[in-house]
Amino acid sequence: MRWGLGMALNPLFPTLPLGTLAANLIGGLMIGFAMELLTRHAVLPPEVRLLVVTGFLGGLTTFSTFSAEVVTLLLRREWLWGSITIGGHVLGSLAMTIAGIAAMRAVYAWGATA
Structure with missing residues (x-):
């Protein structure tokens, strides 16, 4: 999936590797979903x-690809794009994880009232 995102999105804006960003943002959202779901079903073993x-x-998410892409930008002295990439991945992934948790909480709250 991550490879497909890179193939589809990276050509759109070559300076910023959008495929890796998309993978990390989607992964962050899905991790938020999973964290809330697994917290509510504590009977599942920690291995799950x-x-x-x-x-x-x-x-799905990848720190190594993110690191390589940022280092490539920095080696090319593209400081602004490197900073934008770092901020987008870190802040975006955190925001998407929080959004995933909030979405699952809303689903559970809705289910409790239905």
Whole structure:
């Protein structure tokens, strides 16, 4: 999936690797969903949480590709794009994880009133 995002999105704006950003933002949202879901179903063994969050979703998101892309920008002395990339990934991923948790809480709240 991450490769497909890179192939589809990176040509749109070559200076900023949008495929990796999209993978990290989608992964952050999905990790938020999973965190809230797995917290509410505490009877599941911790290995399930590790499998979902660290295994599957950790495979979607990628710190190594992000690091390589930022270092490439910095080596080319593209300080602004490097900074934008760092900010977009870190702040965007955190925001999407919070959004995922909030969305799952809203689903549970809606289900409790329905």
